[in-house]
Amino acid sequence: MTSAHSIPKHKKAKALKSSSPRPAKELCSECGLCDTYYIHYVKEACAFLNQQIAELEQQAHGGSRNLDSEDDLYFGVHQNMMAARKKQPIPGAQWTGIVSTIACEMLERGIVEGVVCVQNTKEDRFQPMPIVARTPEEVLAARVNKPTLSPNLSVLEQIEHSGMKRLLAIGVGCQIQALRSVQDKLGLEKLYVLGTPCVDNVTRAGLQKFLETTSKSPDTVVHYEFMQDFKVHFKHEDGSVEKVPFFGLNTKKLKDVFAPSCLSCFDYVNSLADLVVGYMGAPFGWQWIVVRNDTGQEMLDLVMDKLDTEPVMSRGDRHQAVQQSIPAYEKGVTLPMWAAKLMGVAIEKIGPKGLEYARFSIDSHFTRNYLYVKRHHPEKLEAHVPEFAKRIVSQYKLPEV
Known part of the structure; x- marks a missing residue:
């Protein structure tokens, strides 16, 4: 395959100047690839033009998920899973700061020369500003998730031009799929990928x-x-936490908030990262860690002495709750707040926990997204929905479209 270094200069310039509609059109997740001359590869690299999770899993991890194993089916190729939290949390981190700590350690030890991460602009705490961090201070300035579409890959040209050889990239599924597709064009000797689970991003508006x-x-x-x-947990500037039950959200008003790319995504668990750190498969207050390959284990080993860990657990049965949520979402049902709180308390006591909660969340989003693609992009349905997602969705009775 042609290397990025051999793309003619006039093609690079043309790609950089292009402000035409994105090749993925309304499904564009604004990952940033098309803001660079790597747009040359977008038809192969874009998660919404060429879904290739199975092929890239083989490339990144040296193996494919076993679709007959429930853990593989849901969580992808992995060597290990655990729940963890930092013994001494980083002040101001969204959780305890595991992602930031790994990135800082890798810089301080000289394992990598830069970290692709996302700070925010001075004007807006939620407006993403991707950077290639060279110092722990720059990494720490990027702590806390930005719940908006973020062009992380817009910095790829900086990486190539810098001569950097060892890089850590932090990102979400659509960004990582595009990155994996072009990683051998970046001139790197070693790429480390630290992922976070991702679902339902939005534009700033x-x-x-x-x-x-x-x-x-x-x-x-x-x-x-x-x-x-x-519940949705909102942390405020004064340190207070506001909790709003899922079932009390104004679904009718919010159905059009989420980006079409997120409504057609089936990589909630960031299948192509070396190491994934999130919360969805862990008890409340803990983080869920998925080690996908030896590179991921190498990254985790750097901080193990700073973590409390425990085995993953799973309790409850998600199926009835998922089946009931499908028509409720379709009809935009919103409960009165008193009823929403009551239902939340009941489900918290008897509902799915740990990995079963993660499966509940995946099932809920995959059924919704399958219906979205079937309705809005039926011509893409067969090729775009991965086999693992088809198997997950097949457990449920879906409304006719």
Whole structure:
């Protein structure tokens, strides 16, 4: 395959100047690849033009997921899973700061020369600003998730031009699929990929609508997350935490908030990262860590002495809750807040926990997204939906489209 270094200069310039509609059109996740001359590879690299998770898993991990294993089916190729939290959390981190700690360690030990991460602009705490961090201070300035579409890969040209040979990239599934597709064009000797699970990102305008629709104080929200207790947790500037039950969200108003790319994504668990750190498969207050390959284990080993860990657990049965959620979402059902709180308390006590909660979340989103693709892009359905997602969706009765 042609290397990036051999792309004619006039093609690079043309790609850089292009402001035409993205090749993926409305499904573009704004990953940033098309902001660089690597747009030359977009038809092969874009997760929404060429879904190739199975092929890239083989390339990245040296093996494919076993679709007859429930853990592989849901969580992808992996060597190990655990729950973890830092013994001494990083102040201001979204959780305890495991991702930031790994990145800082890799820089301080000289394992990598730069880290692709996302700070925010000075003007807006939620506006993403991708950078190639060269110091731990720059990494720490990027702590806390940005719940908006982010062009992380827009910095790829900087990496090639810098002569950098060892890189850590932090990103979400659509970004990582594109990165894996072009990684051998970057001139790197070693690429480390640290992923986070990702679902339901929004544009900046969509984020504002979500905050104003859901939070009592949208202007003071520092970060938020949909948590395992079936509540959205909003952390505010004064340190207070506001909790809003899932079932009390104004679904009718919010159905059009999420990006079409997210409504057609089936890589919630970031299948192509070496190491994944999130919360969805862990007990409340802990992080879920998935080691996918030897490179991921090497990264995790750097910080193991700084972590408390425990085995993953799984409890409950998600199936009935998922089946009931399908028509509720379709009809835009919103419960009165008192009923939403009551239902939240009941489900928290008897509902799915640990890995079963993760499977609940995956099932809920995959069934919704399958229906979205079938309705809006039926011509893409067969090729775009991975085999593992088809198997997961097949467990449920879906409405006729």
